[in-house]
Amino acid sequence: MNLQNLNQSKQDLIAKLQAVSSEADLEIFRLEYLSRQGSIAQLFETLKTLDGEQKRLVGPQLNELKKEIQQLFDDKKEKLFQQKIHAQEEKQKYFDVTISKPVAKGSLHPYTQITEQIQNIFISMGFAVADGPELETEFFNFTALNVAKDHPARQDSDTFWIDTQHLLRTQTSTVQIRTMQTQKPPIAIIAPGRTMRNEATDASHDFMFMQFEGMYIAEKVSISNLLATLKSFLTQLFEKEITIRVRPGYFPFVEPGLEIDASCPFCTGGCSVCKRTGWIELMGAGLIHPEVLKHGGIDPTKYSGFAFGFGLTRLTMLKYQIPDIRLLHSSNIQFLQQF
Ligand code: DAH
Numbered sequence: 001m002n003l004q005n006l007n008q009s010k011q012d013l014i015a016k017l018q019a020v021s022s023e024a025d026l027e028i029f030r031l032e033y034l035s036r037q038g039s040i041a042q043l044f045e046t047l048k049t050l051d052g053e054q055k056r057l058v059g060p061q062l063n064e065l066k067k068e069i070q071q072l073f074d075d076k077k078e079k080l081f082q083q084k085i086h087a088q089e090e091k092q093k094y095f096d097v098t099i100s101k102p103v104a105k106g107s108l109h110p111y112t113q114i115t116e117q118i119q120n121i122f123i124s125m126g127f128a129v130a131d132g133p134e135l136e137t138e139f140f141n142f143t144a145l146n147v148a149k150d151h152p153a154r155q156d157s158d159t160f161w162i163d164t165q166h167l168l169r170t171q172t173s174t175v176q177i178r179t180m181q182t183q184k185p186p187i188a189i190i191a192p193g194r195t196m197r198n199e200a201t202d203a204s205h206d207f208m209f210m211q212f213e214g215m216y217i218a219e220k221v222s223i224s225n226l227l228a229t230l231k232s233f234l235t236q237l238f239e240k241e242i243t244i245r246v247r248p249g250y251f252p253f254v255e256p257g258l259e260i261d262a263s264c265p266f267c268t269g270g271c272s273v274c275k276r277t278g279w280i281e282l283m284g285a286g287l288i289h290p291e292v293l294k295h296g297g298i299d300p301t302k303y304s305g306f307a308f309g310f311g312l313t314r315l316t317m318l319k320y321q322i323p324d325i326r327l328l329h330s331s332n333i334q335f336l337q338q339f
Pocket residue numbers: 170171172173213214251253254283284285286307308309310
């Protein structure tokens with residue numbers, strides 16, 4: 001740039017400024033032309049060396065140039081600043097909540113999957129899901145269920161006693177009494193949950209396992225109601241026609257007490273699951289003992305009911321062909337990812 005063709009210089013600077021599109025480039029422009037060491041300041045230095053006549057001629061032109069470029073520079077600076085703010089606002093306004101870093105995907109534990117399946121089957125038959133505490137009293141776990149004081153299950157070898165009155169429930173049958181005490185017949189509930197027994201751990205035993213309780217109380221409930229309900233349930237669960245077999249069994253809280261076996265859902269005559277018998281032992285059941293109804297505050301002369309209970313852990317192992325209970329309880333991601 002020189003003082004001879006200020007007009008041309010001005011046009012060049014205007015064009016350069018127009019081309020600037022970032023704050024960084026604008027700063028480069030400022031340093032080059034508008035700063036104290038910049039070209040325009042240098043022109044003023046040169047102006048000083050001119051004689052009076054020329055100074056009067058060129059001075060106002062140079063002042064004009066400086067003023068105009070400074071004004072255009074300020075405008076540009078403001079414009080770029082506003083653009084930046086606007087861009088930030090837009091980004092916040094439209095930020096995409098679905099954009100995220102990839103995270104490891106989990107899956108539902110087999111217990112959760114099968115519990116949901118079973119619940120859905122029973123809910124479709126009109127049952128409600130009930131719950132009870134895992135830390136129980138001796139009354140709900142034993143006395144109310146008609147388990148005699150000298151029954152071996154009361155010994156320390158099976159039960160985790162907390163103190164003389166409290167224990168970790170050994171069966172979900174506790175929920176039967178708790179429900180009877182808070183609801184009036186007709187009652188139809190199921191109660192899946194954790195149970196604890198003081199057992200040595202091996203491939204088929206653990207100190208914690210899942211059970212699944214069912215109970216129906218109304219007028220004139222019979223064994224046929226029980227068998228029809230169970231057959232319908234098992235057929236839906238295994239998605240094939242299941243035949244049930246009934247044997248007498250003893251449980252203090254039912255009379256008569258039954259052991260229910262199902263035709264093996266995995267074969268048609270013999271496999272390793274049913275140990276080549278064609279039958280699998282599935283659950284305990286029966287008609288609720290009048291003493292138990294009384295403990296639940298229900299009149300046994302007016303109402304009767306059935307109850308059943310099965311090992312949800314065992315059923316899960318059967319359904320998913322899991323050979324070792326410890327796999328189910330191990331939180332091993334590789335194992336769990338299969339389901
Ligand atoms: N509570 C029993 C157990 O842990 C299972 C059971 C048997 C539950 C018979 C019942 C029943 O409701 O009627 O072995």
